[in-house]
Amino acid sequence: MSAISTSRSEALYRALPPDPTDDDNRLSRDVDRSSIESDHPPPESPLDRRIQCVYFMLGCAALLPWNAMITATPFFISRLTGSPLRATFSSYLSSSFTGCMLLFVARATATSKQTSPSRRFFISTVSLTVLVALLFLSTFTRVPPALFFSFVIINGICQAGGAAFLSTAVYAGASLFGAPYMQALMAGQAAVAVAVSGVQVLSSAASVWGTTPGSIATLIADGNTGNGAAEESSARIFFGISTVFLIATIMAYGWLTTLPAYKNKVGVLERQIKALSFSDSDEERRALVSTGLTPDPPNGRMQLWRVFKANIIYEFAACYGFAVTLAVFPPITVSILSTNPNMHPLLFSAVHFLVFNLGDFAGRYICSFPQLIVWSARRVLTTSLLRTFFIPIFLICNVQRPSATVPTTPIIGSDLLYMLILATFGLTNGYVSTLCMLGAPSLEHNPRLKGRREDVDVAATLASFSIIVGLAVGSFSSFAVRAAICDCNPFRH
Template sequence: MLSQNNLPVDRGQLTAIIIFVLGLGSLLPWNFFVTASLYFNECLNTTQNGTQPRRPEDYSFDSWMTFLSMLPLLLFTLLNSLLHQWVRERVRVAVSMVVILLLFSLTAALVRVRMSPDTFFSITMATIWFINVFSAVLQGSLFGLVGQLPPRYSTLFMSGQGLAGIFAALAMLFSVLGNADIRTAALGYFITPCVAMSAILTCYMLLPHLTFARFYLNRDETDKQPIEKIPIESLGGSHDSSFLKNSKDPEDQVLQDLELPEKHQQRSSVFAVFKKIWVMAVCVTCTFAVTLSVFPVITVRVKTVYSGYTGWDNVFTCVSCFIVFNVMDLVGRSVPSLVQWPSKESRLFPVAVFSRVLFVPVLMMCNIPNSRLVIFSHDGAFILIMALFACSNGYLASLCIVYAPQLVRSRDCETAGALMTFFLALGLSLGASISFLLGSLV
């Protein structure tokens, strides 16, 4: 018999830890490629057939990398949103992780292979495309999985995604500080995600064996168990029959869903779910569109004003762009576990989201060589702007992901999670497309 008093608990917080690790794994591929921008551009900055070397800017590598990462993410997240009910989640996640592991292994093996810039560019772009195809399926499936758990696990998942960027940035920093040649450093750098993805796959395989996770993820079977009726008085003395309906406690929501008649337990259509979460969908799209329009395409072009200081030139981009961004993004993603403001019903929420557009011109006015307008030239100004830019991205994106499943029934949480992943990918793709234009303006 199920009651509020004997719902399973997350013993040792093992489910929470695994969800955090899965969040890290869902964005690991993207972060390891984008953080390696300096390595990729260096490989393109070589002489071909004795001719004048082409500049990395001639390839628009950062823009193409972002675009070819986000386009498959958009397309296959949409496909996952529509077909997730026909292919088992475990199959989607396991296959995606294995393929991503193999593609990282291929990237590491090719580090030692000498090839022309054009060939290197083509192979790298193809790898980025395919690795993001499976990353889209992985991320969409994991968002759907997390949407079935209580709301705080969505925050933990988003925090794990924030850690993925820090993990990649620190791996690159240690590679640069190792004083090895660029190819040796890159080899060690790309072996790191191979090991990490193996560990993440192991964690995922352990999840179904945890009682707490199994209870929420197997809700269909749980719903068939008899329910112990709980006197309304025992839930706080209220005689209002709408108490359970209006309760925000996730465990109360579980009990509410279990007591619904069978005909009301069917999943809603994708469109019906979208009508309930469309505000959150638009907000998450705008949040990531603004972020990807300037990061990393514009931000990696900002240079230090202290070019004479030994070593700072080499690590400036890694530290001030990638590490600052990812640390503050993680901070922003973690804050909703403590405070959630504005609320999901507040009109201030979309206002806060759309106000981030101001970061676009501000970042374009930082210390970019040959830029038409430089106002914020000091390193400290750039780091402060990046910190605010990243923190607002993490905070608002996390709120969108946390709020969306709260707007639908528990049976529709997986669909809501999959839809939010699609609109997240839509924002990333729009930002990547806009980056081509913004890159040509500086």
């Protein structure tokens, strides 16, 4: 936490010299400088570590539902033993979660100027707390596989709704505070994944302690269908911890809203909503617009479209990067087993989640160093596109094909090499996504915003929406990738 809450001021984010060959800088020189100077926001306040820490927690809470669901995949699968849904459960879970979250985020984005951020936060977080608590209670009971499948999918869809509205609220607030707070928010999203998967590794190790090589071989031969006791114990621990953390986050945010700095920065959104709620006539609404408080709904839609077009490169880069990630992680990577016959599949799966999440966290954290930030939208897009090569690389690892009748030899047969590839995959995911979230709403480094202060929170919200689109596209793409593995994987011999 202390590494994230560093004493660097936001001014460091402005220390990079312009690149004369960069297309973005050429575009910047074409912008009317006088209009930018007139609309340029006042200097930012000194960095407040307390607020940065709270936004770190908010980042954790925003992505906790997704990480809790995918990290608990071994537990969910263990409860589906004997069901035909077991083989494709991961794809169904990620597709339903991200697909519905896309719809919820679209709604949340369209109504972001009509709802109080604090009200949206509290309702969403309380809902998530109840839903995660239900998953915790599910580890104590057993129901038929079909009923359990429905329960998990419905719970995931409801969590997607809560996470969507929560994300739009916290992204808007962080963007108004500035880049260091946005970076802390992004780092928190990765940190919660590290924490959850770390707990899973420890609980998995304790659960499989003393397992003999013979029993492991039998488990693998039976298609990794054990009694589920180890998976159940692991899931119970991190679902319980997740519930407690969400309660702590609600308390931390409640304290944040009492600070004068929050009222000055984010409170303006609250005042805009209250002002509009008392406007019953078109004349009153137009009067509010004339005072610069907030646009009416038609102008709000025009603003969304204008900012979307201006930031299309950042938005596509964020979308594509996550589409590549979700195409293989976790629906495909959970089917990759260790080449060491003495490694328990549950422990290997838990370690694989931890390695990816550590890489993802590292990618987001390095963006706290100004020298490592790339502000050029086109360079960020290029990096995002290059991540496509990870897909065939994972397919030549030790992927287990359900239809295979004889053991196959993977081209990449080293567990260490596989983990290095996975760590790099996570690092580039975190790095690209953070660059997009930092660059899209930056008045200082994104000339496409043309110095419009009122577009900052909208740009951040649209960038986060693009990430959700990428998650949904990648989740549905995983069905095609899995079909290629099951039917005719040309990368194995």
